[in-house]
Amino acid sequence: MAVHRRAGAFNDQGQKKTMALFDKFSPAAGKNTGTSPQRKDAMRCVNQGKNSYNARNYLDAEKAFMQAISEDPGYARAHYYLGNTLHKLNRPEDAVIEWQRAINVDADSEVAAKAQKKLDMISAKNLEAIKRLEEGLGGLKARH
Numbered sequence: 001m002a003v004h005r006r007a008g009a010f011n012d013q014g015q016k017k018t019m020a021l022f023d024k025f026s027p028a029a030g031k032n033t034g035t036s037p038q039r040k041d042a043m044r045c046v047n048q049g050k051n052s053y054n055a056r057n058y059l060d061a062e063k064a065f066m067q068a069i070s071e072d073p074g075y076a077r078a079h080y081y082l083g084n085t086l087h088k089l090n091r092p093e094d095a096v097i098e099w100q101r102a103i104n105v106d107a108d109s110e111v112a113a114k115a116q117k118k119l120d121m122i123s124a125k126n127l128e129a130i131k132r133l134e135e136g137l138g139g140l141k142a143r144h
Helices: 012-025 037-054 058-071 076-088 092-105 110-143
Strands: none
Touching (some): 037 058, 037 076, 058 076, 076 092, 076 110, 092 110
């Protein structure tokens, strides 16, 4: 005899037990996974900033990301996106500072890894520029 169940046919008690087990054995068990009001406000600002950034309105994006950081200075994602925005605004030194801050406030996060890639990219470009400059200067010295 086949047993047929509709989707969602569990009773409330069964669902509660299942969720209790999930909570007990989930990787986040014992951690405070709540989001502070400051983080929620910062996340809202980051979303506004991303919309402005995607519309190529970098000045508004910068303001939104700065507001996010003022709401929650420990929000690495806000620092990361501010760094990206400052880079687009041709302010590479400021961008580097924000990417470094993203790493400093949440070193083990995915955002920190992305920020490190940005820093590595900038470093590689700088080294390449120095190499070309030195080659150019070497050519000038050889002519004189």
